Amino acid sequence: MSENPSIEYHKTRDFSKKINATIEFIKENFKPLFKALLYIAGPPVILGSVLMSQILDHFMTFMTITGQGGDVIDPSQFLELIPPALGAMLFLLIGGTALVAVVHDYMILYEQQGKNITVQEVWERTKKSFWNVLSTMLLYVVVLLLVYAVILIPTILFSLVSPALMVLGIFIAYGGAIYMIITFSLLFVVRAYERVSFLKAIFRCFELIKGKWWSTFGVFFVTSFVQSLISSIFFIPWYVIFIIQMLHETGATEFGEPGIIAQIIGAASLLLYLVTSYLLYCIPLIAIAFQYFNLVERKESRGLMAKIESFGTSSTQHDEEEHY
Numbered sequence: 138m139s140e141n142p143s144i145e146y147h148k149t150r151d152f153s154k155k156i157n158a159t160i161e162f163i164k165e166n167f168k169p170l171f172k173a174l175l176y177i178a179g180p181p182v183i184l185g186s187v188l189m190s191q192i193l194d195h196f197m198t199f200m201t202i203t204g205q206g207g208d209v210i211d212p213s214q215f216l217e218l219i220p221p222a223l224g225a226m227l228f229l230l231i232g233g234t235a236l237v238a239v240v241h242d243y244m245i246l247y248e249q250q251g252k253n254i255t256v257q258e259v260w261e262r263t264k265k266s267f268w269n270v271l272s273t274m275l276l277y278v279v280v281l282l283l284v285y286a287v288i289l290i291p292t293i294l295f296s297l298v299s300p301a302l303m304v305l306g307i308f309i310a311y312g313g314a315i316y317m318i319i320t321f322s323l324l325f326v327v328r329a330y331e332r333v334s335f336l337k338a339i340f341r342c343f344e345l346i347k348g349k350w351w352s353t354f355g356v357f358f359v360t361s362f363v364q365s366l367i368s369s370i371f372f373i374p375w376y377v378i379f380i381i382q383m384l385h386e387t388g389a390t391e392f393g394e395p396g397i398i399a400q401i402i403g404a405a406s407l408l409l410y411l412v413t414s415y416l417l418y419c420i421p422l423i424a425i426a427f428q429y430f431n432l433v434e435r436k437e438s439r440g441l442m443a444k445i446e447s448f449g450t451s452s453t454q455h456d457e458e459e460h461y
Contacts, residue, residue, distance in 0.1 A: 142251045146244075146430045155356055155431060159424040162244075165252065170243055173259040174416055178235035185228030186411035188221045193407065230274070232415060238263045238270045240422045241329035266329065273328050276335050277321060281314075288313040319354045320346050325422075326429045345432040356428045360421040368414035371406055378403035 144162055163170070195218055242262035246254045292306030320342050327338045327345075346353055 142247050144247075146248055146427070147434050148430065149434045150427065150431045152352060152355055155424060155427045156359065158427045159360065159420065162247075162423055162427075163420070166243070166247065166254075169252070169254050169256075170240075170419070171416070173239050173243060173254075173256045174236060174419060176256050177239050177260055177263055178232050178416065179412075180232075181228045181235065182232035182415045183408075183412055185225045185232055186408055186415065188225035188228065189411055190404065190407045191221055192218055192225065194404070229415070230271075233418075234267060234271045234274055235263065236416065236418060237274070237325050237422065238266045240419045241270075241326060241426070242266055244423070244426055245329070269328065270325065273325060273335060273338075277324060280339070281317060281321070284317050285310070285314055315354075316350070319350060319357060322353065322357050322421075322425050323429055323432075326426045330429070345429065345436065349432055349435075353425075353428055353432075356424050357421055360424040364414070364417045364420045368410055368417055371409040371413055374406035375403045375410065378406075 143165065144158060150158060239259055243254060243259050246258055246262065288310045292303065292310050295302035295306035321339075323342045323345060324338055327333065327341050328335070331338070331341065333341065
């Protein structure tokens with residue numbers, strides 16, 4: 138049986154209310170949302186994370202050998218990492234695409250029917266939206282690379298004049314890259330909700346973010362920090378074991394070499410860190426979605442107009458404007 142959604146999307150919110158809306162949405166939908174994420178996006182993310190953890194373990198081994206002054210590593214050994222690296226990239230691309238699709242499809246279903254959402258319902262939508270999200274992701278990377286290449290031109294020109302101007306060019310390049318990343322953070326939610334072409338979605342991002350870049354940056358930065366902070370908890374055991382191993386290899390006799398159990402714990406810790414950091418990316422995705430609804434409502438008052446048409450009243454008022 139469907140229930141009316143308790144969280145309204147099309148509503149203007151200041152910074153704190155967008156963060157609160159994100160927290161409330163996750164709290165209210167924690168079980169069905171993460172169940173859908175684990176069932177649909179989980180398998181490729183786990184497979185990609187397993188391969189990535191193997192690659193990182195190999196690199197740690199190479200670093201240990203080099204630090205001990207052992208034999209010079211044969212460059213051909215790195216060729217062995219190419220197959221797992223390609224596999225990790227493929228699985229993580231599939232998993233990342235599924236994750237973005239699941240989050241937005243779940244939010245659309247929530248708006249339509251409330252909290253009683255099943256994995257099957259999300260899966261039916263995700264099967265249809267997967268290729269749209271994948272094409273958006275690939276085109277997004279291409280556009281970012283092209284934009285960054287253009288931004289680098291001033292850096293190259295400035296470097297021909299003087300080192301000081303080269304530093305200025307580097308700041309311009311990094312600043313431009315950050316500006317584009319924050320602007321394009323709205324890209325996936327625009328395509329999911331407005332069903333427009335990739336090019337129209339690009340222009341739509343610039344249209345919506347005009348005058349609200351800093352508030353979008355704030356939402357993205359805070360929620361990304363929370364995501365990173367939570368996932369880093371799982372990284373601590375691996376880091377501790379790695380430090381003990383490095384101290385042992387450098388000849389510090391008071392430190393013994395980590396045993397097999399410690400190594401298993403370290404491997405599990407690294408795997409959990411990779412998986413959780415990926416799956417918890419749903420936090421900034423949901424927050425950016427609420428920022429999208431906030432911007433649309435501020436500029437177009439869609440929610441207000443819908444209420445006027447539905448109830449014949451215009452009593453809804455905008456919340457207090459953001460101050461940055």
